[in-house]
Structures are given as C-alpha cells and as structure tokens.
Amino acid sequence: MSEKVFITGASSGIGAALAIEYAKRGATLGISARRSEKLTGIAQQCKESGAADVFTYTLDVTDQDSSADTAKEFIAAANGIDIIIANAGVAYSDKISSGEATQINQVFSTNVLGVTNSIIPFVPTMKENSSGKIVIISSIASFRPIAFHGGYSASKSAVRMLADSWRMALKKYKIQLTAICPGFIVSEMTDENKFPMPFLLETEDAARKMVKAIDNGKKTYILPWQVKMILYATRWLPTPLYYKIFF
Numbered sequence: 001m002s003e004k005v006f007i008t009g010a011s012s013g014i015g016a017a018l019a020i021e022y023a024k025r026g027a028t029l030g031i032s033a034r035r036s037e038k039l040t041g042i043a044q045q046c047k048e049s050g051a052a053d054v055f056t057y058t059l060d061v062t063d064q065d066s067s068a069d070t071a072k073e074f075i076a077a078a079n080g081i082d083i084i085i086a087n088a089g090v091a092y093s094d095k096i097s098s099g100e101a102t103q104i105n106q107v108f109s110t111n112v113l114g115v116t117n118s119i120i121p122f123v124p125t126m127k128e129n130s131s132g133k134i135v136i137i138s139s140i141a142s143f144r145p146i147a148f149h150g151g152y153s154a155s156k157s158a159v160r161m162l163a164d165s166w167r168m169a170l171k172k173y174k175i176q177l178t179a180i181c182p183g184f185i186v187s188e189m190t191d192e193n194k195f196p197m198p199f200l201l202e203t204e205d206a207a208r209k210m211v212k213a214i215d216n217g218k219k220t221y222i223l224p225w226q227v228k229m230i231l232y233a234t235r236w237l238p239t240p241l242y243y244k245i246f247f
C-alpha cells in the first residue's frame, strides 16, 4: 500500500522537492501552499514521477480552522496519514527599527503557529493507528542567533523544541518525531541572500537526504554533514567569534 504523505509549503523549494521524492516511491500525496498555480505545476510533476495520487490544497498555515479542515479532507481522501511534514516557512527580517511588530509576527505565526496548526489535526488519527511520522523543518538557525533575523532563529528553535517534547509525549503511540535542521539549500528563500552560503546544497539532493533521515527514524537531522561538524566543534565558541571565523 502506498505511503500517505502530507506536506505544507510544497509550492516551491524544499517542500516541492520532498513531494517529488515521495512521488518517485509511489506515495499518495497531499500538497499545500497559498500559491495554487505553483501547486498545480508541482502536482503534475509528482504524477509524472510516479505518485499514486496527488491532492492539492490552497492553504495558509496561519489559519487554524482551514488547516484542521484540510487535514480532515486529506485523511478522508487518502484513507489515512503516514507522514506529515510541516515545512512551510518564511525568513523575513525582524524590522525592529520600524516601530512595527508586523513582520516579525508574521514569521512567528507562519513558522511556529503554522507548524502547530498543520501537525496537531493529524495526531488523533496517528494515535488511533499507533503509527505515524511527524517531521518539522527547523534550521541550523535554531542553534545560533542571526543578526536582524532574531524572529526566524527563535521560531526555528521553538519548533525544534516542540519536536523534542512531542517525541517523548507520543512515543507510546509509536509516533516518530524528526526535526530537520538544514544549512543552506537552494530555494526561493536562499535566492534572495546576498551573503556567502557555505556548503550550499542542491534542493533535490537535500530532499533525498531528508527522506532517508525520516526513513531511518532520525530524531534531529542536521545537513549537510560539514555544517553539522562545524556546529558540534564550535558549540562552546561565543557567537560573535563564530561569525567572524565562518562568515
């Protein structure tokens, strides 16, 4: 029987590449994002790559009710859920000097509330079946603060912590929690970066590695390996010195 996989933020970048990777294994997919035209294109690619079925949902993850309705719809259409990947995210700057909290609040509502809105509606079905995999896309930014992007770093730390907590709470129901912490991956998000991006990974390559980590039941998966090594080797280094050496 094909895997039933639901992915948020699948209209571009990592989410789209993950959808295509699961499509190649013949999965039944639920893909969601706000830009429906982009989603239709990704759905077509998934079908051509071998997906058993693809359901598309125009969804803003900051909308709690719509997220819950979408989860219900997908569970009914696919006849269950095996993997939910909360991938949708934004990396806006804090704009702390603007005097308005609008932009940083958008980061928190997408990257934190968007994750809780997306995952929690699937949990009762996973509990009932005593199986399921929950995947949260965090970031290496969850380990070190980034200047002007404090909201982004904080949001990614928050969701990594959620994964660590939920792993303990859901273990008895055989529900697996994986937090993925990517370094730099080619996507619309990184296209905007004007600074050097060491060890930048191609999107497809990153998605392949992520799927393998999920298959292997990794708890926290940091990629690429060079970034993981640097993070571990420098964990006691003060942040200003860390940035001086590596950026």
Ligand SMILES: NC(=O)c1ccc[n+]([C@@H]2O[C@H](COP(=O)([O-])OP(=O)(O)OC[C@H]3O[C@@H](n4cnc5c(N)ncnc54)[C@H](OP(=O)(O)O)[C@@H]3O)[C@@H](O)[C@H]2O)c1
Pocket (backbone or CB within 6 Å): 008, 009, 010, 011, 012, 013, 014, 015, 032, 033, 034, 035, 036, 038, 059, 060, 061, 062, 087, 088, 089, 090, 091, 110, 114, 137, 138, 139, 140, 181, 182, 183, 184, 185, 186, 187, 188, 189, 190
């Ligand atoms: N690329 C990297 O180097 C990198 C590194 C670490 C972590 N990440 C994380 O990886 C995830 C994917 O990012 P990406 O790099 O693939 O960037 P991306 O190409 O910009 O993709 C972001 C996705 O999130 C969706 N999204 C944004 N706001 C949304 C909302 N309110 N409701 C629903 N969907 C929303 C976007 O779709 P719509 O605009 O169509 O809604 C898009 O599909 C993010 O969580 C990001 O923080 C990326």
